[in-house]
Amino acid sequence: MNVGFVGLGIMGTPMAAHLVAAGHTVSGYDVVPESLDKLTASGGRAASSVADAVEGAEVVITMLPNHPQVEHVVLGQGGVLESAKPGTLLADMSTIRPETSLEVAKAAQEKGIRVLDAPVSGGEAGAKQAALSIMVGGEQADFEVVLPLFEALGKTIVHVGPHGAGQVVKAANQLVVGGIYALVSEAIVLMEGSGVDAGTGLDVLAGGLAANRILDLKRESMVQRRFEPGFRIDLHHKDMSIAIAAARQAEVSLPMTGLVAQLIASARAMGHGSLDHSALLKVTEQLSGRA
Amino acid sequence: MNVGFVGLGIMGTPMAAHLVAAGHTVSGYDVVPESLDKLTASGGRAASSVADAVEGAEVVITMLPNHPQVEHVVLGQGGVLESAKPGTLLADMSTIRPETSLEVAKAAQEKGIRVLDAPVSGGEAGAKQAALSIMVGGEQADFEVVLPLFEALGKTIVHVGPHGAGQVVKAANQLVVGGIYALVSEAIVLMEGSGVDAGTGLDVLAGGLAANRILDLKRESMVQRRFEPGFRIDLHHKDMSIAIAAARQAEVSLPMTGLVAQLIASARAMGHGSLDHSALLKVTEQLSGRA
Amino acid sequence: MNVGFVGLGIMGTPMAAHLVAAGHTVSGYDVVPESLDKLTASGGRAASSVADAVEGAEVVITMLPNHPQVEHVVLGQGGVLESAKPGTLLADMSTIRPETSLEVAKAAQEKGIRVLDAPVSGGEAGAKQAALSIMVGGEQADFEVVLPLFEALGKTIVHVGPHGAGQVVKAANQLVVGGIYALVSEAIVLMEGSGVDAGTGLDVLAGGLAANRILDLKRESMVQRRFEPGFRIDLHHKDMSIAIAAARQAEVSLPMTGLVAQLIASARAMGHGSLDHSALLKVTEQLSGRA
Amino acid sequence: MNVGFVGLGIMGTPMAAHLVAAGHTVSGYDVVPESLDKLTASGGRAASSVADAVEGAEVVITMLPNHPQVEHVVLGQGGVLESAKPGTLLADMSTIRPETSLEVAKAAQEKGIRVLDAPVSGGEAGAKQAALSIMVGGEQADFEVVLPLFEALGKTIVHVGPHGAGQVVKAANQLVVGGIYALVSEAIVLMEGSGVDAGTGLDVLAGGLAANRILDLKRESMVQRRFEPGFRIDLHHKDMSIAIAAARQAEVSLPMTGLVAQLIASARAMGHGSLDHSALLKVTEQLSGRA
Structure with a gap:
């Protein structure tokens, strides 16, 4: 699949690499330039902006520190909702408060973009070993679309309920x-x-x-x-x-x-x-x- | 071994029966007469008082609701410390506050009686199935003396430290x-x-x-x-x-x-x-x- | 003084009336139309927007439910910071988290607008009887400018420290x-x-x-x-x-x-x-x- | 009144002195000999035991550190209940748990002794200045008997309910x-x-x-x-x-x-x-x- 990946920190970097290794095409972005080098080294493409990362993606994954960053990257100017084409599926794997996940889901729906909240547990070790637990909130059909990607990242992957349920x-x-x-x-x-x-x-x-x-x-x-x-x-x-x-x-x-x-x-x-x-x-x- | 057993409630009754079944001679007492019938039915001897239960015992086991009962049965008039001969080993298997276990240990020492605190976990089911966990405080040598009895009552039996440590x-x-x-x-x-x-x-x-x-x-x-x-x-x-x-x-x-x-x-x-x-x-x- | 007043709820309505009664010119705005009628009834001017209320004001007072409303009214499009002229003094009397008061102060400074956080206690009764306690954070000089207005609203008015200290x-x-x-x-x-x-x-x-x-x-x-x-x-x-x-x-x-x-x-x-x-x-x- | 006073610590010493100063005959006891010297210096009589202090007293006051001391002095061998004549009134001014006050009341009733629990607040300063608050539990008639004594010790003296209510x-x-x-x-x-x-x-x-x-x-x-x-x-x-x-x-x-x-x-x-x-x-x- 064509995957846009925003947020290449301690967690995001090994996760993006696993997706590449599993045969997906990953276009990634992070505000820290060194993160982009790591992505290229593992076979991904370094995008120049969120919009660039998102362009042409079937699935966009965000892995960000907390809700202000998610609000900025997803809802902000030049963000995912502005940049992604209708029909894109956004899986926000950040751990944030459920309230923000619900706001994102609502805003995305107005743009015709589908959303899953999919926070993980297992930490850096889990990310490196592709052994994360992934708790997913959103529509069952969307969950099934993203499942092959998640299977490259984690071991326990559970659809736990509607939007926000993962959080x-x-x-x-x-x-x-x-x-x-x-x-x-x-x-x-x-x-x-x-x-x-x-x-x-x-x-x-x-x-x-x-x-x-x-x-x-x-x-x-x-x-x-x-x-x-x-x-x-x-x-x-x-x-x-x-x-x-x-x-x-x-x-x-x-x-x-x-x-x-x-x-x-x-x-x-x-x-x-x-x-x-x-x-x-x-x-x-x-x-x-x-x- | 000759065992005196005081406190034949929900826990004590099956425990005393296990000791009899393991070949020990059990002389038991409880304020509730029906408890004594159960003891006799399982092959123990019904004693007429704490003093009677304790007489001739190498080991006395108490299994009582809380610290006031332990104070009464062990420290009180006609209680274990008054009745037992020096050298007797008292294993108090009641769950009580450590403070009382220490008081009992101190008072017993003055009478030449050795004491272990040995509360259990596992509940009624554990007592019936001889599957209790037993946490034992007191001297290692005393622990070893009582160990064969405890092995008839439980599965996990650990000497965790000095007097009170079990509690x-x-x-x-x-x-x-x-x-x-x-x-x-x-x-x-x-x-x-x-x-x-x-x-x-x-x-x-x-x-x-x-x-x-x-x-x-x-x-x-x-x-x-x-x-x-x-x-x-x-x-x-x-x-x-x-x-x-x-x-x-x-x-x-x-x-x-x-x-x-x-x-x-x-x-x-x-x-x-x-x-x-x-x-x-x-x-x-x-x-x-x-x- | 020329006062812009945004937020004419249970608290804001009597407060604005007290300012009018004290001889100040009050131009007020609220999203609830009935609030504007009450303001006009008490001698204030009903503004058509935040920008309209703020125009020409020496002091702007905001009295809003919580931080999202403050962010919207003060920092948002068409909000106080966009509309007020440099040198205006904004007294935010809403009770909000200190973090937002600091963000407002920082954003205002970039626009040359001075800010005080000035939450109150005393509730609806205090607002009606002009008997509020007012806890003020910000610059001493700015506090002195607004003090005459606050004296029309409350009894205990204390400058407690820098930006955010009131909150x-x-x-x-x-x-x-x-x-x-x-x-x-x-x-x-x-x-x-x-x-x-x-x-x-x-x-x-x-x-x-x-x-x-x-x-x-x-x-x-x-x-x-x-x-x-x-x-x-x-x-x-x-x-x-x-x-x-x-x-x-x-x-x-x-x-x-x-x-x-x-x-x-x-x-x-x-x-x-x-x-x-x-x-x-x-x-x-x-x-x-x-x- | 003839008062027996047991417990002449930081609180009891000035309290006993106030009673003497108010014209009462105080016979006091404490395990610490120096306390007795202070009592004699203030005009009281040093008793040689609890029984001696209690003998001939119309009212016995106890002012002890905690419930074990009250149990010992009141309920124990040679204690107040053994020594006092029927009809004596015991005012326990110690701060202890209500449960013990109820036990004392029950045991006293069997001996024909009346009891009040009457803990104080105000601390050492309150004791010295006869400015204690006294919270009294027990019978109204008994409260009235002791009230003149309490008025020599405190300022706020309230009968708050039945036995234990003071505590x-x-x-x-x-x-x-x-x-x-x-x-x-x-x-x-x-x-x-x-x-x-x-x-x-x-x-x-x-x-x-x-x-x-x-x-x-x-x-x-x-x-x-x-x-x-x-x-x-x-x-x-x-x-x-x-x-x-x-x-x-x-x-x-x-x-x-x-x-x-x-x-x-x-x-x-x-x-x-x-x-x-x-x-x-x-x-x-x-x-x-x-x-």
């Missing part, structure tokens, strides 16, 4: 992940504060109803206080903001999420934004006078 | 379990409030970093609002109280635990105390006007 | 007010749940260190469950969103604020959005199974 | 006070983190609906980071534990209280237990990386 599921995922980090941190601090070896204790937890993937993957590094990312606190901070916005949009009340968001904000405020999200433990330690 | 690990387990229920509840309410099918969404979560045993075992029943226990809200409410007391004892600050405790208290206050702890979802729904 | 202080005010409502609600539910007469109990609280204006003004109505507004939950819900955004902008962590925001969201989700913010009590009651 | 109102007071400190701390950190002068901002808050006595008395010292007590974090930590226990006893859910309790626990864990409770600000600062 909602991503937000739900991130609030659960952030919350489990906070809970495991409290378990560790409680055990250590009681003179109990946290490693031994977490082994027990990992064998019962408290078992979870974070315990499986991170309990050893957390007990040893190794926090190299992985997925950075800064990014999880952004994602909690999306979860809070999604709750507001859905008119629901999520007290645990509200507290987790502030604890992750604390990790960032304490200067740990570039550490792995498991560094939430440092906040719990600080609160308990154990830092 | 601390149990408390850590329960705060993580309660917290994950609250987080999964918020994920469900967010998705449903956004018009997203929660079952589909949770399937995605269960395949990524948010994966946890509660999602594995309970997501279907939670989405369908089936809340037959399992482990009752009332019991988890008691356990959260222990977690809060353990945090106070350890002089640590656990904000997530503090909030989870109040949410579980809410489930109970709303009248759901005898439902499964997954009924925490009903609180989140109520908060979001979706009940 | 920050308003956000701080609202988080404290919302939080005190939540705390008083918990005090009431605790007392009633314990069989203690809450009215008597709150009288004692009002005489000690717990004393606060909300207890003074609202304890009787709260105990009697009278929740006619006053200041609506819907508006406080919006203001808590601003407080959360302000915290994010300031890179601070505010766990109490995070929780209060979700409790107020709950009041709204339960259908109490048009009740007084003291109706937060209904959430606490619901959580405690006492609704 | 409930005290708990409600302390949760509101602790919560307002947390909210004011968040307001300060938000303003300072936004580059706004917190002193100026709090002046505005103190003039509106956010006004409260803590702002009146403590905003200057908080902004200047002066935290000499006053009322110590350690004591407020104990009182929050009572509030949590009271909520559990009343079967209500208090999420704000749950969070405030953990934040105060954090202040203590960080080593600030002997500072004024306004030092809760240090926790908020730490969370925001501003310590």
Whole structure:
């Protein structure tokens, strides 16, 4: 397929390369010139603008940091909606608040452009290994069109509902992940504060109803206080903001999420934004006078 | 071994039966006469008092509702410490606050009685199937003495540290379990409030970093609002109280635990105390006007 | 002074009338035609557009619901910045997130327009009685220019700091007010749940260190469950969103604020959005199974 | 009146002296011998035991640190209930959990002893200046008997309800006070983190609906980071534990209280237990990386 790809950052660069490798024609754009060099090196074409990237594309993929960039690139002057021909399918793979995905879908419809929101989880490692989970919101027919592209990028690809649903599921995922980090941190601090070896204790937890993937993957590094990312606190901070916005949009009340968001904000405020999200433990330690 | 067993409730009755079946001599006592009939039916001896149950025992096991009962049965007049001969080993398998376990250990030492705290997880089903997890605090040598008995009761049996450590690990387990229920509840309410099918969404979560045993075992029943226990809200409410007391004892600050405790208290206050702890979802729904 | 006034809602209409009464020339605009009739009735001039209202004005006042409206009216096509002549002073009295106030200030500077953010508290009653509190951010010299206008609108008028500072202080005010409502609600539910007469109990609280204006003004109505507004939950819900955004902008962590925001969201989700913010009590009651 | 007084600490010593000064005969006891010297110096009689202090007393006052001491002194061997003659009136002025007050009332009734729970607020300064607030639970007739004694000790003396009601109102007071400190701390950190002068901002808050006595008395010292007590974090930590226990006893859910309790626990864990409770600000600062 002819694919326009806007947003060639840490995630977008390997994703575009996978599409090329899978036999697709990729025309990409990013404001950072070095990103374009990487694209050309992997066999894509460096476009000179969003409009240039979009021209002739059957599918446009956007992979951008947050909603202001999506608003600019998709809805702005010279953006995707202005540039793409009717019938084009836009898959926005950025993680943004559902509200913006709905605005994009509405604006696109007026231009005859079809849209999917398709945020991913799995991080940089998932992008490089084509092992992302992709949560897709929008029309089933459109999902089927893009599925071959997504299969070049990820392993778990699920159509979860209408426009915005992908973002909602991503937000739900991130609030659960952030919350489990906070809970495991409290378990560790409680055990250590009681003179109990946290490693031994977490082994027990990992064998019962408290078992979870974070315990499986991170309990050893957390007990040893190794926090190299992985997925950075800064990014999880952004994602909690999306979860809070999604709750507001859905008119629901999520007290645990509200507290987790502030604890992750604390990790960032304490200067740990570039550490792995498991560094939430440092906040719990600080609160308990154990830092 | 000669075992004295005090506390023949829902948990204690099948546990005592397993010990008899494993070839041990069990002399048991409970304030409820029917419990004694069950014990005799399974081959144990019905004692007429705590003192009678304890007499001649090498190991005494207590399995009681909460710390006041432990204080009464162990420390009180005619209790275990008054009745047992020096050298007896007391394994208190009740789930109580660590503080009381430490008091018991201290008082026992003065009488020459050895003590382990050995709370369990796995619930009634685990007790019946001899599949409990047992978290043991106390001396390694004492742990080894009791291990053959514990092996007749459970599958995962871990010596986690000094006196009280079993209770601390149990408390850590329960705060993580309660917290994950609250987080999964918020994920469900967010998705449903956004018009997203929660079952589909949770399937995605269960395949990524948010994966946890509660999602594995309970997501279907939670989405369908089936809340037959399992482990009752009332019991988890008691356990959260222990977690809060353990945090106070350890002089640590656990904000997530503090909030989870109040949410579980809410489930109970709303009248759901005898439902499964997954009924925490009903609180989140109520908060979001979706009940 | 020649004043352009955009936003003639529940707050703006009486404010514009006060300015006319104080001898100023007011040219006003609102998208709702009836608002213009009220302005003419009180002696102002009905403008046909933002640009028309702004023309010839020395000071432009905007009083709008939230940041999207401010962005549209001030930054948008045909908006204040496009229409006003250099040297005009814009006083945005809307309650919005500080981030937008800073964006407006920056954009205005490029056009040679001076800006103050000047949110108010005191609600509809304060607007009608010219008894608002006005928290002003921006340059001292600009504050002095507008002070005579503000003195026609309010009683407590304080220059609290640079651009955005007015919004920050308003956000701080609202988080404290919302939080005190939540705390008083918990005090009431605790007392009633314990069989203690809450009215008597709150009288004692009002005489000690717990004393606060909300207890003074609202304890009787709260105990009697009278929740006619006053200041609506819907508006406080919006203001808590601003407080959360302000915290994010300031890179601070505010766990109490995070929780209060979700409790107020709950009041709204339960259908109490048009009740007084003291109706937060209904959430606490619901959580405690006492609704 | 003949008064037995048990518990001559920081609070009890000046209280006993006020009773002597008001013409009552006070026979006092404390485990700390120096306390007895102070009592004698102020004209009281030093008793040799609880039983000795209680002998011949019409009213017994206890002023003890927490519920274990009350259980020991009142319910224990040689305690008040064993020693006092039927018809004696026991006023327990300790701040303890309502549950214990109810247990004491029940046990006393069996001995024909009448009981009031009568915790105070106002701290050491209030005790010295006979300016305490006294919240009294129990029978109206008993309240009237003791009222002349209480009038020698405090200014605001209110019969708030049946047995335990005094403790409930005290708990409600302390949760509101602790919560307002947390909210004011968040307001300060938000303003300072936004580059706004917190002193100026709090002046505005103190003039509106956010006004409260803590702002009146403590905003200057908080902004200047002066935290000499006053009322110590350690004591407020104990009182929050009572509030949590009271909520559990009343079967209500208090999420704000749950969070405030953990934040105060954090202040203590960080080593600030002997500072004024306004030092809760240090926790908020730490969370925001501003310590």
